[in-house]
Structures are given as structure tokens and as C-alpha cells.
Amino acid sequence: MDPERRLPGTDLAGLPPGRYGHFAADGCEYVITNPRTPRPWANVIANPRAGLAVSQTGSGFSWIDNSQLAVLVRWGQDLAEDRSGRFLFLWDRDADEVWSLAPSPCWPRYDRFACRHGLGYTTFETTYRGVRATWTLSVDAEETVELWRLRLEASGRARRLAIVGYVEWNLGVAPAPRREFQKLFLETRYDEAARAVVAGSHMWDLPSRRWGHWNRDFPFWSAFAAAQPVDAAEGDKGAFLGRYIDWRRPRSLARGEEWAGLFGRHHDPVAALCCGVELPSGGAWDGGFVLATAGDALGALALASRFAHPAAMDVATAGAVERWRSWLATHRIETPEPPLDALANDWLRYQAISARLFGRAGYYQQSGAYGFRDQLQDSQVWLTVDPQRCREQIGLHAAHQFADGSVYHWWHPLSEAGHVTRMTDDLLWLAFVTASYLKETGDLSILDDPAPFLDDAKPASLLDHVERAFEKSFARTSERGLPYIGGGDWNDGLSAMGLEERGESVWLAQFLAGLLADWAEVHKRLGDRDRPGRGAELLARRHALIAAVNEHGWDGSWYRRATRDDRSWIGSASNTEGRIYLNPQVWAILADVAPPRRASQCLAAVREHLVTPAGALLLAPAYSEPDETIGYITRYAPGLRENGGVYTHAATWAIAAAAKQKDAELVATLLAAMDPTNKDSDRYWAEPYVLPGNVDGPASPLEGRAGWTWYTGSAAWLPRIVSEWVLGVRPTWEGLRFDPCLPPHWPGARMRRPWRGASLEIEIARDSALAGGEVAVEANGVALAGDTLAEVDTGAELRIHVRCG
Numbered sequence: 089m090d091p092e093r094r095l096p097g098t099d100l101a102g103l104p105p106g107r108y109g110h111f112a113a114d115g116c117e118y119v120i121t122n123p124r125t126p127r128p129w130a131n132v133i134a135n136p137r138a139g140l141a142v143s144q145t146g147s148g149f150s151w152i153d154n155s156q157l158a159v160l161v162r163w164g165q166d167l168a169e170d171r172s173g174r175f176l177f178l179w180d181r182d183a184d185e186v187w188s189l190a191p192s193p194c195w196p197r198y199d200r201f202a203c204r205h206g207l208g209y210t211t212f213e214t215t216y217r218g219v220r221a222t223w224t225l226s227v228d229a230e231e232t233v234e235l236w237r238l239r240l241e242a243s244g245r246a247r248r249l250a251i252v253g254y255v256e257w258n259l260g261v262a263p264a265p266r267r268e269f270q271k272l273f274l275e276t277r278y279d280e281a282a283r284a285v286v287a288g289s290h291m292w293d294l295p296s297r298r299w300g301h302w303n304r305d306f307p308f309w310s311a312f313a314a315a316q317p318v319d320a321a322e323g324d325k326g327a328f329l330g331r332y333i334d335w336r337r338p339r340s341l342a343r344g345e346e347w348a349g350l351f352g353r354h355h356d357p358v359a360a361l362c363c364g365v366e367l368p369s370g371g372a373w374d375g376g377f378v379l380a381t382a383g384d385a386l387g388a389l390a391l392a393s394r395f396a397h398p399a400a401m402d403v404a405t406a407g408a409v410e411r412w413r414s415w416l417a418t419h420r421i422e423t424p425e426p427p428l429d430a431l432a433n434d435w436l437r438y439q440a441i442s443a444r445l446f447g448r449a450g451y452y453q454q455s456g457a458y459g460f461r462d463q464l465q466d467s468q469v470w471l472t473v474d475p476q477r478c479r480e481q482i483g484l485h486a487a488h489q490f491a492d493g494s495v496y497h498w499w500h501p502l503s504e505a506g507h508v509t510r511m512t513d514d515l516l517w518l519a520f521v522t523a524s525y526l527k528e529t530g531d532l533s534i535l536d537d538p539a540p541f542l543d544d545a546k547p548a549s550l551l552d553h554v555e556r557a558f559e560k561s562f563a564r565t566s567e568r569g570l571p572y573i574g575g576g577d578w579n580d581g582l583s584a585m586g587l588e589e590r591g592e593s594v595w596l597a598q599f600l601a602g603l604l605a606d607w608a609e610v611h612k613r614l615g616d617r618d619r620p621g622r623g624a625e626l627l628a629r630r631h632a633l634i635a636a637v638n639e640h641g642w643d644g645s646w647y648r649r650a651t652r653d654d655r656s657w658i659g660s661a662s663n664t665e666g667r668i669y670l671n672p673q674v675w676a677i678l679a680d681v682a683p684p685r686r687a688s689q690c691l692a693a694v695r696e697h698l699v700t701p702a703g704a705l706l707l708a709p710a711y712s713e714p715d716e717t718i719g720y721i722t723r724y725a726p727g728l729r730e731n732g733g734v735y736t737h738a739a740t741w742a743i744a745a746a747a748k749q750k751d752a753e754l755v756a757t758l759l760a761a762m763d764p765t766n767k768d769s770d771r772y773w774a775e776p777y778v779l780p781g782n783v784d785g786p787a788s789p790l791e792g793r794a795g796w797t798w799y800t801g802s803a804a805w806l807p808r809i810v811s812e813w814v815l816g817v818r819p820t821w822e823g824l825r826f827d828p829c830l831p832p833h834w835p836g837a838r839m840r841r842p843w844r845g846a847s848l849e850i851e852i853a854r855d856s857a858l859a860g861g862e863v864a865v866e867a868n869g870v871a872l873a874g875d876t877l878a879e880v881d882t883g884a885e886l887r888i889h890v891r892c893g
């Protein structure tokens with residue numbers, strides 16, 4: 089590695105192109121050149137309130153505040169067809185020919201096609217019939233406005249064209265399977281002066297205690313506005329497209345057709361805006377459309393008019409892109425593998441923030457809800473970017489806890505509807521993520537942050553919230569000292585094991601034991617201020633859990649997973665299916681529950697039974713038949729998702745465990761296995777630039793096929809694990825520890841990251857004079873006594889040299 093090279097600037101120029109596209113040289117764009125990808129390859133572009141999903145076909149959907157309950161344009165989840173919601177047509181009025189400026193819906197045979205997915209935007213570049221079009225979709229960094237910036241250029245003769253922006257209104261819960269019913273409540277108006285169609289709905293199909301069933305307006309209005317003069321506007325789908333649609337030939341886009349202009353409350357509401365474009369020979373034209381949303385029609389129109397100009401759109405798009413860049417600039421790595429750098433530095437953290445935290449949406453799942461454990465874990469992505477945002481997420485989740493310590497499994501912003509389950513781990517993630525925040529920032533004041541309970545408005549401190557979660561968990565312990573699994577632990581699909589509160593979870597015991605070590609430390613640091621003796625009590629409980637896990641959970645060569653209510657085991661060698669599960673092996677190591685010999689044994693068992701070319705399987709062998717005593721995990725087809733697939737969220741944890749055990753070969757194997765950039769797309773199917781939720785395991789006839797992209801907890805975890813466990817730069821209670829476990833073929837690596845107000849430039853290099861696992865660290869030329877950097881001065885710039893064996 090060249091020590092002079094600046095850290096930001098992953099160079100992917102040398103990477104061979106894939107069958108459907110390639111990374112741009114700086115890694116921040118993926119350029120799809122063949123739109124017939126095996127599945128939609130999407131981008132999820134969002135700010136904290138508004139967002140859109142768009143695939144390489146141009147299809148997708150848009151939302152405000154909640155990607156399930158407040159979807160603005162129509163969306164049908166059909167990944168095979170991928171045609172819905174928003175289209176941009178070009179009508180050549182001389183030749184009387186129509187095509188779309190993204191493949192959907194017309195699928196013209198472009199002379200040139202590129203879909204550039206970037207961080208905060210997607211651009212379609214097409215050339216057809218001598219018209220070169222550039223269409224960029226983005227979302228303003230703050231405002232609830234989606235931008236469609238368009239540029240047309242003509243090679244050759246002058247052209248008389250028309251550009252037609254088209255959206256189908258949804259304005260409510262999506263997908264809307266009862267369109268004939270839902271459309272009865274929609275209202276549209278055409279505002280000529282604003283060059284905009286504004287739309288709202290007089291019904292929102294949400295049950296609500298406050299308003300009564302479905303008895304309220306959708307709380308937003310949207311305006312679809314043109315940045316150029318409008319020649320004709322249409323508000324009815326049939327009037328615009330004709331009966332029994334031929335998408336390649338919308339009825340209204342033909343010479344001599346009158347536009348009826350049907351707006352109001354009695355139609356099938358869409359917005360189509362037709363804008364004439366005179367393009368001189370060799371000339372260029374700039375324009376576009378915006379989709380602006382606000383609390384009422386006037387607000388939506390006002391917002392639209394602020395942005396509906398090419399220059400305003402350019403400023404907004406550049407601002408949004410710049411904000412992504414500045415967020416992602418704070419924490420960079422540079423390894424001998426540029427694709428890994430592009431993923432860890434840019435794409436995966438973008439995936440975690442844009443899709444998981446802001447949009448809570450992907451092509452395979454439009455959730456809109458906050459999963460109690462899900463978005464809490466995701467929010468750890470902010471720790472090296474803007475830790476205050478992680479703190480706010482912790483506060484938000486604390487406020488979705490009941491006074492008895494239990495929590496919603498998920499809840500919906502906007503409606504505040506939440507799901508009460510008998511899941512037994514959700515509540516503990518509050519303790520987990522708060523401990524991560526404390527180790528990163530050292531700022532104990534978060535423990536005093538007040539938050540109410542769902543059933544008690546009186547605010548209590550975060551420490552109190554965490555303590556109640558612990559107490560609730562302690563109360564759910566079997567007579568042999570293992571926690572009950574209830575309606576599932578991290579594994580949602582283990583949904584039937586413990587409904588009678590007898591079935592136990594070995595993984596949960598390990599997870600809890602790890603947390604107790606952290607929270608004993610918290611109490612030590614508080615000087616037992618709040619609860620004298622609590623630290624010692626938590627440690628005693630930890631030791632009891634460790635003893636119970638090792639007495640009952642050890643199967644001979646690995647840790648068992650759980651018992652049913654009748655105390656029969658899963659994840660044991662005595663089972664024929666589901667004999668070994670990944671999580672109990674990994675967390676035995678991560679939570680320091682396994683004695684050293686067992687730690688090596690269970691990692692060896694992972695290597696032997698679970699490692700595949702796509703990562704570590706969640707369990708093996710897959711269940712072949714539904715088993716109603718285990719739960720819905722057994723109902724997935726064998727090899728799919730949690731049922732014996734690579735479930736990437738858990739597979740990332742396996743990398744941390746391998747690194748902790750200093751198994752550098754396994755670290756290298758698992759990193760390469762999970763890397764989406766090196767796959768054969770026709771077998772893998774999914775996007776090469778983000779992580780999928782799962783990859784089919786060996787029991788599937790389509791082994792190696794990935795799905796559920798964008799909407800996965802692995803996006804936040806993988807970059808963190810690469811930084812903290814592979815490069816080994818890990819926040820601990822004592823300070824920032826340097827403990828790398830580099831893949832054997834790496835000579836070294838570099839990192840830039842903030843640390844408690846200082847900025848660190850870290851260089852890691854192998855040193856043959858040191859034994860494996862040994863490190864020597866210097867900060868600004870001064871050797872550290874150990875491997876941990878404790879105190880730093882705010883504003884300090886430190887150059888850290890780490891040598892490792």
C-alpha cells in the first residue's frame with residue numbers, strides 16, 4: 089500500500105466488469121449497462137422523512153414518513169414484472185412515436201443505456217432515435233420533495249418532442265390490493281399557474297383508536313409539478329392510457345388526440361403532465377418534474393414551486409449527494425481489497441442509513457415500521473459518523489417500552505400502532521446498543537436521558553429503562569438457570585418453542601451474559617451511584633448463566649440452540665435436521681461464555697458444518713418439513729432465508745467470532761464469501777453493490793441465489809465488524825483497542841476514524857518479528873504501554889502505527 093495515498097478514494101478501475109454493469113472507478117456509482125438484470129437492481133434514496141426506491145427499470149415507489157402506511161405513488165410488489173408507479177415518456181411528435189426514458193414501461197431497444205445508481209441519486213442515460221436523455225432522480229437532503237431532473241440533447245436534425253411525466257396516486261397504505269375501493273376517496277386538482285397536479289385522499293385505511301376505523305383523511309397532500317410549461321394535463325388513468333393498456337402506446341400520446349383533463353373525485357386518479365420541447369439541431373434542453381408533499385394542498389404546491397426549476401433541482405441534488413459524502417467521509421478504511429473498501433466505506437453504510445434507518449424500505453420489504461431490535465442495531469452505524477443520532481434512536485426505542493420492561497416487537501411511526509409479542513430478546517437490545525454508545529463515546533450522561541413508557545407518561549432515565557429490561561429478563565428464567573425463549577429470540581422464526589414458558593434459549597443466555605459483563609462495568613463506573621451492589625449482582629448473574637450454558641447447552645462438539653416446552657433440544661447432534669445453529673457458537677465466543685477449549689471446538693464445528701461459498705449458514709441441515717413445535721422457520725422451503733440459508737445478518741457476526749479466535753483463514757474465507765461484488769450475477773441474481781438479507785443454502789436447488797437486498801441488518805454490521813474485528817480497531821471500556829486479525833494475504837491496512845474528539849490516522853502493518861496475535865502500537869511516535877489508547881485530547885490529530893504478528 090502506498091503510504092502517500094489519501095484514504096478516501098477507493099479505486100475500482102481495475103475490477104473486471106460484470107455481465108450487467110460495473111462500478112465507476114471511485115466505487116461510489118454502480119453503472120448498469122444491461123437492464124435485463126436477473127432481478128430488479130435498486131437504489132433506495134431517502135432523507136429522514138421522504139424517500140424513493142427505484143430499480144434499473146425506472147420502476148419503484150415513493151413515500152413520506154412511513155414506506156408502508158404513507159406511500160405516495162402506486163406500487164405493486166411484482167419483481168418479475170417490475171412496472172409500477174412512476175414513468176417518464178418521451179413523445180416524438182414528428183415521427184408520432186413514444187418511448188420511456190427508463191426501460192419501464194415501454195422497454196425500447198435503446199442505442200445506448202446506462203442506469204447509474206449512486207449515493208443519493210440514480211441517473212438514467214439513454215439514447216434512442218437520436219435523442220439523448222439524462223434523467224436523474226433524487227430527494228432533497230431535508231425537504232419532503234423528490235426531484236426528477238431531465239436533460240435532452242438532439243444529435244442531427246431539430247426535433248419537436250413532448251416530455252410526459254406520469255405518476256399513479258396511492259396516497260395511503262401500500263400495496264393497495266383494493267384499488268377499486270381506495271380510489272373512491274382520492275381527490276386531484278390541476279393548478280395551471282403552478283403547472284402541477286395536487287392530490288390527496290379523504291380516507292386512510294388505518295385502524296385508529298383515536299379516529300375510529302378508517303375515518304380520517306390521509307394527512308398529506310402531494311403535488312406533481314413540471315419545471316417547464318405544460319401543454320396538457322390528465323388526471324384519469326383510462327383517459328390517459330386508453331382501455332386495456334398498451335404501455336408502448338398511451339392513447340393520449342398520439343397526434344390529434346384531445347386530452348379530457350379529468351380531475352376531481354370521480355376518476356381513476358393519476359397525474360400526467362405533457363410538456364412540449366422544441367430541440368434545435370445539436371441543442372440541449374433542461375427541465376424536469378418534482379413530487380412535493382406537505383400537510384395540505386397549498387403547502388405541497390408551495391414546496392413544489394420552490395424546487396420546480398432546473399437550477400433549484402441541481403442545487404438540491406448536489407446538496408443531498410454532498411451530505412452523503414460528508415457523512416461517509418468521517419470513517420474510512422483502506423485495505424488491499426478495493427471492493428471491500430467501497431462496500432464498507434460507502435455502500436453498506438449508505439444502505440444502513442438510507443434504506444434501513446430513514447426509509448425502512450427495500451424492494452423486497454416495505455416496512456415503514458421500526459423493529460425494536462432492528463433499527464436499534466442499525467443505528468450503531470452512526471457511532472463513528474454522528475453519535476448523537478444513535479443516541480436519539482436509543483431514546484426513541486426507550487419510549488417504546490412498557491413500564492414492566494417489555495417492549496413492542498415493532499411499531500409504526502405515524503399511526504403508533506405497535507406489535508406486542510412474546511419475543512424474549514427485543515428488550516435487551518436497548519442495553520446492547522447503549523453499551524456500544526458508551527464504549528464509543530465514554531459519555532455516561534446518556535444514562536440520564538429521560539424517556540416515558542408506553543403505559544406510563546412519567547419519564548424515567550435510560551438507566552431505569554435498561555434495568556427494567558434486565559429485571560423482566562431475569563424473571564423469565566427456567567429452574568435450571570436458562571432464559572425462556574418464549575415466542576422467539578433473535579430468530580423470529582423459532583416462534584413456537586416456548587409459548588408455555590418452559591422452552592429455553594442457549595443463545596439468549598449467552599447474549600444476556602455478555603450484556604451483564606458490560607452493565608456490571610457501567611455500574612462500576614457510576615460508582616454504584618444509583619443502585620449500590622448492582623454491579624456485583626449482575627456479575628453473579630453472569631456467572632450463573634455461564635455455568636448453566638456450559639452445563640446444559642454443551643452438546644459435545646458445539647453448543648445447542650434451545651429447548652422446546654417439553655425440554656427436547658434443537659441444534660443438537662441428536663437431531664437429524666437443524667443439528668447445529670450458528671448463533672450459539674458465535675455468541676459463546678463473543679460473550680466470553682465458552683471456556684477456551686470449547687471456543688475452539690465450536691468454531692471448528694462452524695467451519696465443518698456451516699461455512700459455504702456464500703458465508704456461514706444459520707443452521708444445518710435445513711428443515712425439510714414444517715414442524716409446528718419449532719415454528720415458522722421450518723415453513724420456509726429448505727435452504728431459504730433462516731431455514732438453512734446464509735442469513736447475512738448473523739453471518740457477519742461469524743466473522744467477528746473468527747477474528748476474536750484469531751482464525752485469520754476463516755476471516756478471509758467468510759469475507760470473500762459474503763462479498764457481493766465478486767459473484768456470478770446469473771447465479772447470485774442480486775445487486776453487486778449492497779448486501780442481501782439472505783443467500784440460498786445447499787438445500788435449495790438455487791444455492792447461491794441472493795434475495796431481500798437493501799432491507800437487512802447486515803448492512804450496518806459488516807462495516808463495523810470489518811473495522812472493529814478484522815482491522816481490530818475496537819472501542820472498549822478501557823479505550824480504543826488495536827487488535828487486528830487480517831486475512832493472511834494482507835500486508836496491512838489503513839483507517840481514518842474519529843475517537844472521542846480526536847482524529848486518528850491508523851496504519852496497520854504486519855511485522856514478522858511479532859508472534860501471531862501480538863501487537864505493538866505507537867501514537868505520534870510514542871509507544872503505548874499496551875494495545876489500547878485511553879485518554880486523548882479533544883482536537884488532537886494522532887497518527888497511530890500498529891504492528892501485528
Ligand code: GLC
Pocket residue numbers: 459461462578579580581730801
Ligand atoms: C428479521 C427480523 C429480525 C430478526 C431476523 C432473524 O430480519 O427483522 O428482527 O432478528 O429476521 O429472524
